[in-house]
Amino acid sequence: MIWKDLVKLVKLRLTFLVVFSASISYLVGSQVPFKDNPLGVINWVNWAKLIVGGFLITGAANGFNEIIEKDLDRLMSRTSDRPLPSGRMTNGQALVLSLLMGIFGTYLLGSLNLLTGFLSVFAIILYAFAYTPLKQKSPISVFVGAIPGALPPLIGYVAAHPKIDQIALIVFGIQFIWQFPHFWAIAWVLDDDYKLAGFRLLPTGHRDRVSAIITFVFTLVLLPVSLLPTIYGYGGYFVGGVSLIFSIIFLYQAFNLMRKLDIKSARQLMFGSFLYLPVVQLMFLFDFIGK
Structure with a gap:
């Protein structure tokens, strides 16, 4: 039970996606020569540090998020069985675990270079202490949340190539824009549950045509x-x-949501977003290495 609660605290599936995108970008960044790596050689020890550090940083951010939202999570069927709202874990226990993960994760990522460590701390602060409280106040929270949501590939890239160059901005930009249809598809599917906690994540706050058009x-x-x-x-x-x-496939799914305005279309767009990002990132890596 302790292991299952820890898995829920760190939101294992979300954390895996974050670490995956960071690790792919690290391999891309490793192929870009600079003075400390003129031959573009992959440092696999640093890659392992990135994976472990990225996992811990993401787990810490999710832990802080769940501490802040404990009472709200209790209101939603999707989250009521998490360890904090269910009472299987105390705030103090979650706080200690999150702090330890955050400190150790920051140490590991900071040991790669200072820029990586700085971006990691920035991601935690923005996700846990800006995006999280904004979810009840305004749909602008999705824009704020898209920034830490898009930082993993940037962090992975600068972990290997400690400079924010054009490639770094491109990998950040793809994941940043992807966040919006991804977030809004999930928000459309779970809107009834989200409303129980007062979350306002759809562009207009409602499952309406304007929200679908903005998503498209x-x-x-x-x-x-x-x-x-x-x-x-x-x-x-x-x-x-x-x-x-x-x-084009992803766009067709968004068009279907705009045309039908139903949960089934939103769910198809949501699953399409899960497939879209790793495929595009992997193709970029394979093509980049093959050049």
Whole structure:
């Protein structure tokens, strides 16, 4: 039971996705030569540090989030069985675990370089102490949450190549724009549950056509953004073609939501978002290494 509660505290599936995107970007950054790595050699020890440190940092942010939202989680069927609202774990226990994960994770990531450590602390603060309280106040919370949500690939890249260059901004930009249809699809599916806690995550606060249109527009914006690696010459036509195909499929799912305004279409868009991001990131990595 202790292990299951820890898994729920750190939101294991979400944490896995975060670490995955950071690790892929680390491998991309390792291929970009600079003075300390002129041959573009992958340091696998540092890669392991990134994975462990990234897991701990993300787990800490999720732990702080659950401490702050304990009473709200108790109101929603989706979250009522988490360890804090169910009473299986106290606030003090969760706080100690989260602090230990945050401190050790920051130490590991900071040992790679100071920029990586700084960005990691910034991600925790923004997610736990800005995005979390804003969820009850305004749909702008999705914009705020998209920033720490898009930091993992940036953190992974600068862990290998300690400079925020054009490639770093591209990997950040793709995940940043992706956050919006991803967030809003989930919010559409879970809107009834979210309203029990007073969360306002849909663009208008309601399952209406305007929310669906805004979701479609951001999915449309994602299409050219996903092609930036090819446009700027960091990826070839292979990653460009795959990104285009998956962006069109993703856009079609968003169009269906705009046309039908139903939970089934939102759920399809949600699952489409889960598939879209890792495929595009992996194709960028494979194409980048093959250049």
